[in-house]
Amino acid sequence: MDFAYSKAEDLFREELRDWLADHLVGEFRRYLGVGGPTDDSHWEIRREWERLLAADRWLSISWPREYGGRGGTLNEEIISYLEFAEARAPYWVGVQGRDLFGPTLLHFGTDVQKARFLPPITRVEEFWSQGFSEPEAGSDIASLRTRAVLDGGEWVINGQKIWNTFGMFADWIYVLCRTDPGSQRHRGISMLMIDRHQPGVDVRPIRTLAGTHEFCEVFFTDARTPSDFVVGAVHGAWEVMMGTLGQERALTTLPMILGFRYEVEAAIDTARRRGSAGDPVVRQQLARAHTGMEIIRWTNYRMLTSLMRNGRLGPESSVAKLMWAGWHREMGELAMRLEGIQSDLVGVDYELTTTQLTALNARAETIYGGSNEVQRNIVGERALGLPK
Numbered sequence: 001m002d003f004a005y006s007k008a009e010d011l012f013r014e015e016l017r018d019w020l021a022d023h024l025v026g027e028f029r030r031y032l033g034v035g036g037p038t039d040d041s042h043w044e045i046r047r048e049w050e051r052l053l054a055a056d057r058w059l060s061i062s063w064p065r066e067y068g069g070r071g072g073t074l075n076e077e078i079i080s081y082l083e084f085a086e087a088r089a090p091y092w093v094g095v096q097g098r099d100l101f102g103p104t105l106l107h108f109g110t111d112v113q114k115a116r117f118l119p120p121i122t123r124v125e126e127f128w129s130q131g132f133s134e135p136e137a138g139s140d141i142a143s144l145r146t147r148a149v150l151d152g153g154e155w156v157i158n159g160q161k162i163w164n165t166f167g168m169f170a171d172w173i174y175v176l177c178r179t180d181p182g183s184q185r186h187r188g189i190s191m192l193m194i195d196r197h198q199p200g201v202d203v204r205p206i207r208t209l210a211g212t213h214e215f216c217e218v219f220f221t222d223a224r225t226p227s228d229f230v231v232g233a234v235h236g237a238w239e240v241m242m243g244t245l246g247q248e249r250a251l252t253t254l255p256m257i258l259g260f261r262y263e264v265e266a267a268i269d270t271a272r273r274r275g276s277a278g279d280p281v282v283r284q285q286l287a288r289a290h291t292g293m294e295i296i297r298w299t300n301y302r303m304l305t306s307l308m309r310n311g312r313l314g315p316e317s318s319v320a321k322l323m324w325a326g327w328h329r330e331m332g333e334l335a336m337r338l339e340g341i342q343s344d345l346v347g348v349d350y351e352l353t354t355t356q357l358t359a360l361n362a363r364a365e366t367i368y369g370g371s372n373e374v375q376r377n378i379v380g381e382r383a384l385g386l387p388k
């Protein structure tokens with residue numbers, strides 16, 4: 001791992017630090033560290049924060065200026081994520097558009113598509129959600145059944161998607177559909193951009209374990225989208241989708257991961273407050289949590305170094321995902337145990353504390369972006385060269 005920044009990168013970092021010192025104040029300071037890639041809490045204030053960042057072009061750093069980006073380098077983009085994490089800035093809400101779909105469109109989209117769809121993302125005007133998973137197609141996405149057929153100048157889409165994060169807030173959905181009716185498995189699938197605000201698209205929220213409605217199922221009944229709203233080649237979505245998932249394992253979760261140390265600190269404070277800090281078993285658990293957090297931090301830095309040097313991620317992103325997701329689930333359980341009886345959820349309309357919210361949301365992290373078992377397959381097959 002080597003973060004030897006150039007002079008220009010150091011200047012960039014200083015400028016962003018100064019900006020954060022000036023702007024992460026007042027009302028925003030009350031929301032330090034809130035939100036996450038699948039957590040919709042404090043949505044309004046986070047959107048306001050995001051608009052402030054966008055107005056001074058502190059988001060989409062490496063996107064071209066013509067699309068509303070800053071025209072910076074990938075390294076500057078990575079530095080910005082590190083600085084946002086350090087400052088504990090509220091987590092922005094446009095994660096699906098900016099961190100996942102946007103980079104995919106930048107790589108695979110046509111100039112016309114980029115000019116139409118990227119600027120409203122950078123202006124925090126249009127929101128996106130991801131329509132990949134189906135009730136019978138999650139890890140095995142190649143078995144998806146949603147289909148689209150051409151009718152005149154439009155695709156007509158029928159089917160169902162599920163686990164659509166932030167679907168309630170989305171204006172557009174990028175959807176994997178089988179477009180070649182005779183095709184098998186990963187061939188014959190296209191990624192379509194579909195306007196959510198039309199009669200054929202029915203978005204239904206699902207109440208999560210944490211009591212929120214950020215998750216949705218989406219039903220397409222003769223929904224329509226223009227024939228050229230396809231990302232990448234028609235029938236060629238597989239490569240495009242891999243690009244999106246690579247992003248999901250890279251920077252999207254970085255601010256949250258680098259914020260883990262605050263969770264360890266909070267747990268130590270809880271142990272002291274509740275008088276268990278002298279218990280040898282608790283001490284060992286806290287030491288283990290701290291050590292795990294540090295290993296995850298360095299593993300992520302190593303992954304970032306490789307990204308900065310080679311411009312792409314290798315299987316180490318799967319190793320990192322495996323480590324942090326498992327650690328965070330255990331951390332959530334430890335934090336709840338340390339709170340003792342106060343961590344119990346009682347009744348129906350309970351308000352969750354930060355500890356409860358974090359612990360419940362962490363249950364999802366070993367699933368989204370590829371489950372732990374699937375990450376192990378990737379590490380086994382692609383990094384270690386083991387047989388399937």
Ligand SMILES: Cc1cc2nc3c(=O)[nH]c(=O)nc-3n(C[C@H](O)[C@H](O)[C@H](O)COP(=O)(O)OP(=O)(O)OC[C@H]3O[C@@H](n4cnc5c(N)ncnc54)[C@H](O)[C@@H]3O)c2cc1C
Nearest residue numbers: 038130131132133138139140163164165364367368371373
């Ligand atoms: C918080 C959250 C947000 C999400 N957001 C989105 C979103 O915005 N858009 C979207 O499209 N999807 C989203 N998902 C869905 C997510 O991608 C799927 O849940 C995930 O791919 C797993 O699929 P599944 O739930 O159908 O489980 P399954 O694929 O049915 O897996 C069930 C179990 O079998 C194991 N398993 C499956 N295949 C293998 C294998 N080959 N080898 C070993 N074990 C295996 C899995 O690890 C798991 O334990 C989200 C999920 C969560 C939890």
